[in-house]
Amino acid sequence: MKKVYARPLSLKKSPFHYCPGCGHSIIHRLIAEVLDEMKLREKSICVPPAGCAVLAYNYIDVDMVEAPHGRATAVATGIKRVRPKNVVFSYQGDGDLAAIGTAEAFHAANRGELITVIFVNNAVYGMTGGQMAPTSLLGQKTTTSPSGRDPLLDGYPVKVCEVLALLGGSSYLERVAVNKPANVKKAKKAIVKAFQHQLKKSGFSMVEILSPCPTNWRMSPIEACRWIDEVMAKEYPLGVVKEVKC
Amino acid sequence: MDKQLMSGTSAVGEAAIQAGCRYYFGYPITPQNELPEYMARRLSEVPGGVFIQAESELSAINMVLGASVAGARAMTSSSSPGISLKQEGISFLAAQELPGVIVNVVRGGPGLGNIAPAQSDYFQSTRGGGHGDYRTIVLAPSSVQEMADMTTLAFDLADNYRTPVIVLADGMLGQMMEPVRISSKKRKKNLAKDYVLSGAKGRPARLVRSLILDPKAEEDHNWKLFRKYQRIEQKEVRYENFLLEDAEMAVLAYGTAARIARGAIKRLRKEGLKVGMIRPITLWPFPAGIIQEAAKYLHDFFVFEMSTGQMVEDVKLSLEGRGRIHFHGRPGGVISTPAELSRIISRHYYQSKRKRGR
Numbered sequence: 001m002k003k004v005y006a007r008p009l010s011l012k013k014s015p016f017h018y019c020p021g022c023g024h025s026i027i028h029r030l031i032a033e034v035l036d037e038m039k040l041r042e043k044s045i046c047v048p049p050a051g052c053a054v055l056a057y058n059y060i061d062v063d064m065v066e067a068p069h070g071r072a073t074a075v076a077t078g079i080k081r082v083r084p085k086n087v088v089f090s091y092q093g094d095g096d097l098a099a100i101g102t103a104e105a106f107h108a109a110n111r112g113e114l115i116t117v118i119f120v121n122n123a124v125y126g127m128t129g130g131q132m133a134p135t136s137l138l139g140q141k142t143t144t145s146p147s148g149r150d151p152l153l154d155g156y157p158v159k160v161c162e163v164l165a166l167l168g169g170s171s172y173l174e175r176v177a178v179n180k181p182a183n184v185k186k187a188k189k190a191i192v193k194a195f196q197h198q199l200k201k202s203g204f205s206m207v208e209i210l211s212p213c214p215t216n217w218r219m220s221p222i223e224a225c226r227w228i229d230e231v232m233a234k235e236y237p238l239g240v241v242k243e244v245k246c
Numbered sequence: 247m248d249k250q251l252m253s254g255t256s257a258v259g260e261a262a263i264q265a266g267c268r269y270y271f272g273y274p275i276t277p278q279n280e281l282p283e284y285m286a287r288r289l290s291e292v293p294g295g296v297f298i299q300a301e302s303e304l305s306a307i308n309m310v311l312g313a314s315v316a317g318a319r320a321m322t323s324s325s326s327p328g329i330s331l332k333q334e335g336i337s338f339l340a341a342q343e344l345p346g347v348i349v350n351v352v353r354g355g356p357g358l359g360n361i362a363p364a365q366s367d368y369f370q371s372t373r374g375g376g377h378g379d380y381r382t383i384v385l386a387p388s389s390v391q392e393m394a395d396m397t398t399l400a401f402d403l404a405d406n407y408r409t410p411v412i413v414l415a416d417g418m419l420g421q422m423m424e425p426v427r428i429s430s431k432k433r434k435k436n437l438a439k440d441y442v443l444s445g446a447k448g449r450p451a452r453l454v455r456s457l458i459l460d461p462k463a464e465e466d467h468n469w470k471l472f473r474k475y476q477r478i479e480q481k482e483v484r485y486e487n488f489l490l491e492d493a494e495m496a497v498l499a500y501g502t503a504a505r506i507a508r509g510a511i512k513r514l515r516k517e518g519l520k521v522g523m524i525r526p527i528t529l530w531p532f533p534a535g536i537i538q539e540a541a542k543y544l545h546d547f548f549v550f551e552m553s554t555g556q557m558v559e560d561v562k563l564s565l566e567g568r569g570r571i572h573f574h575g576r577p578g579g580v581i582s583t584p585a586e587l588s589r590i591i592s593r594h595y596y597q598s599k600r601k602r603g604r
Contacts, residue, residue: 043447045445065443066454066455074305075309077298077305078269078310081312082296082318082557083316084314101306104308106301144280
């Protein structure tokens with residue numbers, strides 16, 4: 001029988017600890033596949049976030065260093081400046097990147113740091129139990145916006161790709177989703193492109209991935225995947241937001 | 247290198263470069279701006295030099311963390327309010343056992359305070375400063391020459407013990423100029439850095455972390471750090487004695503305060519008062535041993551600080567109830583003159599003598 005799929009070499013043989021229906025495990029697997037296919041595993045250094053994916057090092061088989069909450073792009077900057085020949089990427093959630101780490105991400109992008117950010121947007125603080133995130137949608141009920149996100153009290157959903165696109169140093173910004181097979185394929189292509197921009201020294205690259213969090217959205221995994229199409233992607237349109245020729 | 251007339255901040259910068267530091271990350275704050283300015287200029291001349299003006303102190307210390315885990319000698323500097331912001335990163339450096347050098351050109355506080363020289367960050371520096379059970383090595387230079395020497399030493403200690411090291415200066419030491427000779431001797435090869443992240447080529451992937459969810463394992467990690475700190479306490483205590491042999495009163499002061507105290511003691515000696523000084527050079531580990539030794543033959547310890555009294559607590563802990571402690575402090579960025587200090591020491595000296603005479 002012909003083997004059509006195998007576990008990527010860059011993915012460790014440990015079962016994911018993530019909740020059923022969570023997008024992290026898909027995204028980890030995509031990264032591992034890309035590292036295999038682009039032969040980057042042995043030269044990659046990853047900075048995982050504070051949050052559910054802090055345990056990314058249990059799964060993705062590359063050198064890793066933990067950063068304080070929100071500081072991943074600053075840590076990645078330090079690594080990349082010392083080791084320009086390595087591929088350096090951070091893996092960050094919406095609280096990490098768009099709230100506590102906004103300044104670090106904004107300025108790393110603006111300096112055109114040759115790093116790649118895998119930005120997982122699930123519109124909620126996952127590990128801490130479902131609090132409102134900067135990317136929570138208007139009206140979205142969370143444990144800290146119990147009657148729904150109210151723009152007068154809580155402000156508006158932050159569109160990170162669109163904000164970073166305005167900066168001179170950003171080279172490649174695309175928003176994808178992992179809620180259905182066609183989107184997962186596109187997400188993988190976007191990760192490949194982001195690494196290519198880093199390898200070609202074109203500038204800062206980021207892939208924003210809309211990712212389901214059924215547990216904290218209080219939905220079934222299928223409902224969560226549907227919600228990304230019907231609600232989330234309306235606020236956060238999928239597609240390339242910025243691509244500099246390189 | 248020949249003797250040159252340099253400011254304290256420039257001396258720190260040049261010493262760092264001579265010690266092999268090629269990565270500096272900082273954010274402007276007075277009174278230390280001359281240091282990032284010096285590094286911006288010099289690191290553009292040195293091959294492989296990288297200077298980044300970060301968007302914040304938070305970012306700067308985390309760039310140090312990144313450069314350090316990538317195997318480089320890296321430095322950041324700031325002044326008091328900025329050092330408060332760096333504490334998060336310093337805690338991570340300590341927890342992840344990564345070397346790093348942090349220069350604090352202390353200014354008056356709390357809050358925004360002012361930009362005058364002060365010693366009000368002693369507690370913050372010697373008690374860990376950030377969250378968690380850890381210590382940082384704290385070096386307290388007292389001259390421009392020592393600004394350079396302590397910087398060199400800081401890089402070596404940071405590498406040897408894989409721990410963050412703080413050079414605790416102040417606005418006066420940073421700004422003033424003195425002749426200085428910077429050590430440019432060839433440094434011994436870097437220690438085997440088996441934790442460095444370079445990509446998992448031909449070896450298993452490495453992980454540098456501080457998240458240890460199992461309390462028992464975190465406890466083990468804490469004790470491991472503790473044992474390291476014990477080794478540092480045994481091996482790295484540094485201090486200088488001044489006219490201590492026949493002294494009846496020992497002044498305890500560090501940094502700029504120690505310079506003022508030296509001037510005061512010279513005056514007092516001329517008047518026949520038997521006053522000497524113990525000058526801690528490492529604030530942590532604190533030179534408790536020499537203080538205990540001195541307490542065997544003298545009774546009076548006079549602590550002088552440019553704060554309302556922080557190091558005085560370590561002196562009390564060292565004396566364990568023996569002797570008598572006198573204190574004079576000038577917080578807020580005020581600098582005493584040797585004349586003022588000598589009058590105060592003299593009063594305490596004679597009062598104590600009378601008491602003992604009774």
